[in-house]
Amino acid sequence: MRCLTYIFMTLVLILATGCGHDYVEKESIHTCSEYEVYNDSIVRGEKIHTALSPTEIIGAWRMPDTTKVTPAYSSSQMMADAIFTKAMSETPAFTPLEIYLSLGMLRPEESIKALREIANRPIPDNEDFPCSTLTPYWALAAWETYCATGSKQWLKEAYNLLGKMLSRQRKLTPSQLQGFMCGMPQGVTDPASFYPEWMDDMARFETIATSVNITRANSLSIASMMAAELRLYAERELHTEASRLRNLINDRLWFPDLQRYSQYLYGSFYPIISPVSDNEANALAILTDIATPEMSEAIVASLPYSPSGIPSTVPAFRPDTPLTPELQALFAVSAAKVRNPLAFTLASASLWNLSVSTPAPALWPAAVLKGMFGISLSPAGMTFSPMVPTAFPGEKRIKGLRYRNATLDVNILGTGDRVASFKLDSVSIDNHSVGTDISGHHTVTITLSGNDLNCKPLKIEETKIIPALPAVNWSSPFDFTITNFDRRLRYGVYINGVMEEAISSDHHSVRQTGLTVTDIVPMLSADCAGYTPKPHVYIPPANLITIPASSITPRRPPRHFIKDPATATNYIELAARHNTRITCYANVPDEGDYLITIGYSNGTDRCALRTLDVNDRYAATLLFPPRKALDWISVYPSTTAEIHLKAGVNKLALTYIQGTILFNRLTLIKR
Structure with a gap:
């Protein structure tokens, strides 16, 4: 019987899709060259997945x-119901x-247990490098579970765990630009799809x-809200720090002309803005209110979308970059927040297509709950x-949604975003919310006015690919030739982080x-540019001060690492038992800001850490990651810190935190 039903549904769909383009335009939720999405089916070429019921999708x-499953979702779109049940x-x-x-809303107790385990995992040797030490979404998830349960015990625990994470990141990963944090996003599993090819781990870090x-910024903001709930004085300080970083992000990482955020600032000493946008970061900015309401609307309305969904980056590194269901869910919720129905529909259709035959728990339920139903949790209740x-179109219903001591059935009638009526058990509620003191079984009925959600058509285009990395030959410190010069391109020449001119010649x-x-x-165009090759750095001899290991006493040449005595004398072993604190003095001609790096070797498999004190005051924490196993000869630069030195003699000290390194030289560069 099931086989006959499948054949019948397939024939119906083939006849429907074969009746002409106009019919598809009217009946499909979304159509592109890769797939077509209908209320009850998804067509991929000759393969058709049809939702027979909320518990079965043919062929998938x-x-x-x-x-x-609890809660259950029902609507006029059988595929939506089946994808929801499948995810649950x-x-x-x-x-x-x-x-x-x-x-956090659907299974808060299990979520709290998972968040606790994540926060309390032992720190691996190389957790400090090259990724950021702050776990993405942890603070958001912890706050969500607190609002879902109201557990003060969990709130106190989460606040302390989050505080430790923030303190560790503040100590380990401050950037050269004051106020920012460095580190590679933890979600980047393939650096080649996120960074130019010349970057090594240190450059990416x-x-x-x-x-990041x-x-x-959002973690600081949530810590501030947690402190407010716990009536702690840290609330204001955390809020101020979060606001300061939010302003920095919006000042330095926003593309005013393109109406979206860049993926990062990169490069040596004077970082420039990447021409590529990280769309997960854009969604995160919307959902965490880092972006203003106007900026959030602009991101969703003006972003170039691919016909099949939301790409990971714009422009792309290569044409075959796959879409991720997580990003489609994030953009569906973001689009709902800024009231953009076209972007929500595209993201939802793409999410259905990606999750119809592969696991994607929690994603479509998020688009339903936080997107279409617009549910948000706070300490005051569910709004x-x-x-x-x-x-x-049609009625939509969530049945058996648990909230604290209550179970809710939520019905939405109509389309639009203006609430004509909101009733809790037939009683009108003006603030469209349910309080935290509710208990028992209740029914929420929301009637929408059917108002038009006016928005401009989306910018849907074939994926643009970033231009090739320029191959540059420097014939002198001042003159260069682009050996793979492309006449279709112009080349922006940046000096110390500022674009001085755009050139159209190879010399x-x-x-x-x-x-x-x-x-x-x-x-290539205003919205499609590539990366710089490795920055060309010119340091006048007068701006450079180098203090070699051979000039520092007392010393301990590392003969057990380097057998040749002449070579070993160029290094000092800094380890848990030897030279846990090493001091040297730098005589500089002028007061001002200097960039400091330590030339070192690290042949272990552990990232080494040292604090840097300048004139007996803490200045930074420097990282010395391993580069090549058992290689104690090759010298690499540590992370760079900016310090302020007075004219004359300055005392510089490195103090052990973890790991063994061989110190080769200290370098100071005057800004």
Whole structure:
């Protein structure tokens, strides 16, 4: 019988899709060259997945008849119901992202347990490098679970755990630009799809990533709200720090012309802004209110979308970059927040297509709960701010939604985002919310006015690919040639972080006075540019001070690491038992800001850490990551810190935190 039903549904769909383009335009939720999405089916070329019921999608998934999910979702779109049931029946990993998106609301006790385990995991040797030390979405997830449960015990525990994370990040990963944090986003699993090819781990670590800094700003903001709930004095200080970082992000990482955020600042000494946008960071900025309401609307309305969904980066590194279901869910919720029905529909259709035959727990439920139903949790209660596009008509119902001591059935009638009526058990509620003191079983009925959600058509275009990295030959410190010059491109020449001019020839000369960092950026159009090759750094001899290991006493040449006596004398072993604190003196001609790096070797597999004191005051924590196993000869630069020195003699000291290194030289560069 099931086989006959499948054949019948397939024939119906083939006939429907074969009746002409106009019919598809009217009946489909979304159509592109890769797939077509209908209320009850998804077509991928000759393959058709049809939702027969909320518990079965032909050719993709079927749930055992004895299994039930809570809450259950029902609507006029059978595929929406089936994708919801499928997601709810799958086993989640309880990542902070899944918890923030929906599991904190749906399964708060299990989510709290998972967040506690994540925060209390032992710190691995190389946790400090190259990724940021602050776990993305952890603070958002912790706050969501507190609002879902009202547990003061969990609030106190979460506040203390978050405080430790923030303190560790503040100590380990401040950037060269005051106020920002450096570190590679933890979600980047393939550096080749996020960074230019010349970058090594150190260069990637020292970028100022938008997502890393949004995560920190939001974590500070949530810590402030937690402190307020606990009536702690730290509330104001945390809020001030969060606001300061939010302003920095919006000042330095926002593209005014393109109306979206860049992925990071990168490069040596004078970082420049990446021409690529990280769309997860853009969604995160919207959802955490780092972006203003006007900026949030602009991001969703003006972002270039691919026909099949929301790409990871704009422009892309390569044409075959796959879409991720997590990003589609984040953008669906973001689009609902800014009232953009077209973006919500595209993200939802893409999410259905990506999750119809592969596991995607927590994602479509998030788009339903936080998107269409507009549910948000706070210490005061559960608030509803629905947004239902015309592509999803008919009644929608969530049955068995648990909230603290209550179970809710929530019905939405109509489309639009204006609430004509909001009733709790037939009693009108003006603030469209449910209080924390509710208990028992209740029904929420929301009627929407059917108002138009006016917005401009989305910018949907084929994926643009970033221009090739320029191959640059420097014939002198001042003159360069672009050996792979492309006549279609212009090349932006940046001097010390500022674009001085755009050139259209393969030869050019730059003026250099003092410390000069030159970047060369290929530009195809206003919204499609590439990366600079490795920055060209010119340091006048007068701006450079080097203190070699051989000039520092007392010393301990590392003969057990380097057998040759002449070579070993160029190094000092800094370890747990030897030279745990080493001091040297720098005589500088002028007071001012200097960049400091330590030349070192590290042949272990552990990232070494040292604090830097300048004139007996803490200045920074420097990282010395391993580069090549058992290689104690090759010298690499540590992370860079900016310090202020007085004219004359300055005392510089490195103090052991962890790991063994061989100190080779200290370098100071005057700004």
